[in-house]
Amino acid sequence: GEDVEQSLFLSVREGDSSVINCTYTDSSSTYLYWYKQEPGAGLQLLTYIFSNMDMKQDQRLTVLLNKKDKHLSLRIADTQTGDSAIYFCAESLNSGNTPLVFGKGTRLSVIA
Amino acid sequence: GAVVSQHPSRVICKSGTSVKIECRSLDFQATTMFWYRQFPKQSLMLMATSNEGSKATYEQGVEKDKFLINHASLTLSTLTVTSAHPEDSSFYICSASTRNSNQPQHFGDGTRLSIL
Numbered sequence: 001g002e003d004v005e006q007s008l009f010l011s012v013r014e015g016d017s018s019v020i021n022c023t024y025t026d027s028s029s030t031y032l033y034w035y036k037q038e039p040g041a042g043l044q045l046l047t048y049i050f051s052n053m054d055m056k057q058d059q060r061l062t063v064l065l066n067k068k069d070k071h072l073s074l075r076i077a078d079t080q081t082g083d084s085a086i087y088f089c090a091e092s093l094n095s096g097n098t099p100l101v102f103g104k105g106t107r108l109s110v111i112a
Numbered sequence: 113g114a115v116v117s118q119h120p121s122r123v124i125c126k127s128g129t130s131v132k133i134e135c136r137s138l139d140f141q142a143t144t145m146f147w148y149r150q151f152p153k154q155s156l157m158l159m160a161t162s163n164e165g166s167k168a169t170y171e172q173g174v175e176k177d178k179f180l181i182n183h184a185s186l187t188l189s190t191l192t193v194t195s196a197h198p199e200d201s202s203f204y205i206c207s208a209s210t211r212n213s214n215q216p217q218h219f220g221d222g223t224r225l226s227i228l
Contacts, residue, residue, distance in 0.1 A: 031216070033216065035219075040224070041221060041222070042118070042205055042219050042220055042221035042222040043156075043205065043219040043222075044219075045216055045218070045219070048216050088155065088156070097144055097209060099146045099148075099158045099161060100146075100156075100158075100207075100217065101158075102155045102156045102157075103155060104154065104155045105155055
């Protein structure tokens with residue numbers, strides 16, 4: 001079955017880069033996502049990548065996908081205190097018509 | 113961008129009460145809506161998939177008579193927690209998608225349900 005794994009915690013200093021890693025098991029996953037959840041709030045879509053892509057960059061965010069190893073990473077450059085949140089990795093077979101399978105989330109703490 | 117509105121954002125009520133949560137797509141037609149549940153410090157787990165005009169498909173272990181889902185229009189799905197008990201206290205969040213499967217789902221801001 002589908003499974004998504006993430007490390008639970010990451011602590012970085014303000015201004016450093018953060019790298020959050022994720023592994024998934026379903027080789028037929030077509031779309032992979034990163035969501036951000038702040039305390040008491042819903043999910044904010046940060047970025048997503050199609051499985052035929054290796055990398056996607058959007059301002060401070062860089063997503064790397066290693067399809068062979070089923071490994072996804074999210075790099076946040078120049079991490080700010082406002083980036084402190086829980087980051088969820090998720091996968092789906094296609095974008096809109098199938099539900100997402102989420103990892104347990106990585107809690108990012110940014111130290112000033 | 114596409115917006116999904118979820119109401120209410122927070123509910124506190126007594127045990128035995130039924131609670132209705134609404135999920136609306138504000139600027140697109142949501143042919144499919146998903147309902148997830150998130151326990152404290154845990155991930156989101158899919159409860160059910162709702163397609164407009166048809167019965168919802170529930171995940172294993174989710175009681176369909178307990179969690180009533182209605183998707184009567186292309187912009188609205190509702191989740192009713194019937195006769196809620198303290199163990200139903202959780203964060204409920206919906207997402208919506210269109211027929212265009214190349215677009216990502218959009219999530220509501222969630223509803224925090226607390227049953228006393």
